Amino acid sequence: MLRITIEGVRFLIVHNKKDIPKDLTDIDVVVYGHSHKFESKMLDGILFLNPGSCGKRRFDLEISMCRMIVDGGRYHHEKVVIIPSGL
Known part of the structure; x- marks a missing residue:
């Protein structure tokens, strides 16, 4: 798990969606992977x-x-x- 701020935007980066903590105080964007399937949604x-x-x-x-x-x-x-290429 990595917390980083870039240009004032606060990110939390985790590998698996299941690893996202419940407390997301002071987080603007959560980036996760594992499933290899694109998803983008706003919640709270x-x-x-x-x-x-x-x-x-x-x-x-x-x-x-x-x-x-x-x-x-x-x-x-x-x-x-x-x-x-080739498709």
């Missing part, structure tokens, strides 16, 4: 974000990542879908 003013996986395709999941811009205490994020 906190962004919960799984960027997906941009490595080798697993199961039938799309290959994806997330691009986030953080500036002056604000952030914007977008899903990026990667289409392998």
Whole structure:
């Protein structure tokens, strides 16, 4: 588990969604992975974000990542879908 602040935005980063603590006081964005499936949802003013996986395709999941811009205490994020060459 890692807590980091970038440009005033407070992040909590964990591997598995199950590892997210109940107390998210002073957290703006929770980033997690493990499932390799993109997810982005706001709950109680906190962004919960799984960027997906941009490595080798697993199961039938799309290959994806997330691009986030953080500036002056604000952030914007977008899903990026990667289409392998030859498809």
